[in-house]
Amino acid sequence: MEPRPPLPPFTRESALKKVQAAEDAWNTCDPERVAQAYTVDTRWRNRSEHLSGREEVVAFLTRKWEREQQYRLRKNLWAVDGHRIAVRFQYEWRDADGQWWRSYGNENWEFDDDGYMARREASINDVAIDESELRITPGAGDLPVF
Numbered sequence: 001m002e003p004r005p006p007l008p009p010f011t012r013e014s015a016l017k018k019v020q021a022a023e024d025a026w027n028t029c030d031p032e033r034v035a036q037a038y039t040v041d042t043r044w045r046n047r048s049e050h051l052s053g054r055e056e057v058v059a060f061l062t063r064k065w066e067r068e069q070q071y072r073l074r075k076n077l078w079a080v081d082g083h084r085i086a087v088r089f090q091y092e093w094r095d096a097d098g099q100w101w102r103s104y105g106n107e108n109w110e111f112d113d114d115g116y117m118a119r120r121e122a123s124i125n126d127v128a129i130d131e132s133e134l135r136i137t138p139g140a141g142d143l144p145v146f
Contacts, residue, residue: 004115031061068093
């Protein structure tokens with residue numbers, strides 16, 4: 001596998017680029033594309049679900065984006081140290097019944113030397129919102145303060 005820059009150890013500037021790349025990829029809602037940023041044997045905790053390896057990541061993301069329609073995500077760098085990055089995020093989505101949701105969370109990431117994410121731990125909470133409360137639009141930039 002080719003290195004996936006920016007590479008660790010991360011500076012604030014290189015971590016910001018890694019976070020933006022992750023946001024851009026996730027907003028495609030393309031499980032195969034997103035999974036390419038992770039090691040073949042990546043380990044995830046997403047809410048109460050534990051995943052191991054890219055194949056499980058692709059299956060998880062496929063289920064996620066079938067359920068979470070019109071998905072829109074914003075990530076912000078929280079902290080960086082060597083091979084690790086912490087982010088906070090919000091995303092909005094609509095379920096099959098038309099209910100809008102805003103999901104808030106934090107992720108801890110750990111990267112291998114080639115810039116692939118080897119570990120991802122995510123804690124996420126969902127809040128039902130009215131469509132009039134939507135605040136994340138494509139190209140909107142930074143997260144509102146919460």
